Amino acid sequence: QKEVEQNSGPLSVPEGAIASLNCTYSDRGSQSFFWYRQYSGKSPELIMFIYSNGDKEDGRFTAQLNKASQYVSLLIRDSQPSDSATYLCAVASNTGKLIFGQGTTLQVKP
């Protein structure tokens, strides 16, 4: 079992729709969770982090965490073509490293 699992996609949504990206993790002791965005040919950049169960909103982005189910998600409202990228879920281990999933490719079609 991979430590952090994501559906590789691609996930295709029309412009203006809600995109829902999901991630599961194996270490029940994990406390910190992150979403990075990576445009094609570029390096990852942090877009959100979440530590507590529930929802965290930042503009058009909402991160959701359910530690009991070991599940993290990212919702992107009013999706724009500029949101087309690979979204990487990452989990901080208790040893201090950040473990990434394989990423989900999102395509927002005009």
Next chain:
Amino acid sequence: DTGVSQNPRHKITKRGQNVTFRCDPISEHNRLYWYRQTLGQGPEFLTYFQNEAQLEKSRLLSDRFSAERPKGSFSTLEIQRTEQGDSAMYLCASSLNLVAGELFFGEGSRLTVL
């Protein structure tokens, strides 16, 4: 430019040769990470430093890989006796601490082993 800097950006080498990559982190960042990324995959953890101390190295990492951060500033990643399977993008990232989890990535060093 005060971002993370990596050199060289591209390296083409023949199988069996040694290669070295350099990373200059953001100056006030005490943590430095090396990741490897291949097409369609997420970044794979290689190793990380806090100041000059190497705190963890991936168990999957071959002994051909070694990293240093001698004065707690820049870091080097050396791959000895390169193999075709080493072809990948090598990403360096730095951070102040992992609680915030904000890693700032460099543009990467792409290695092609012929």
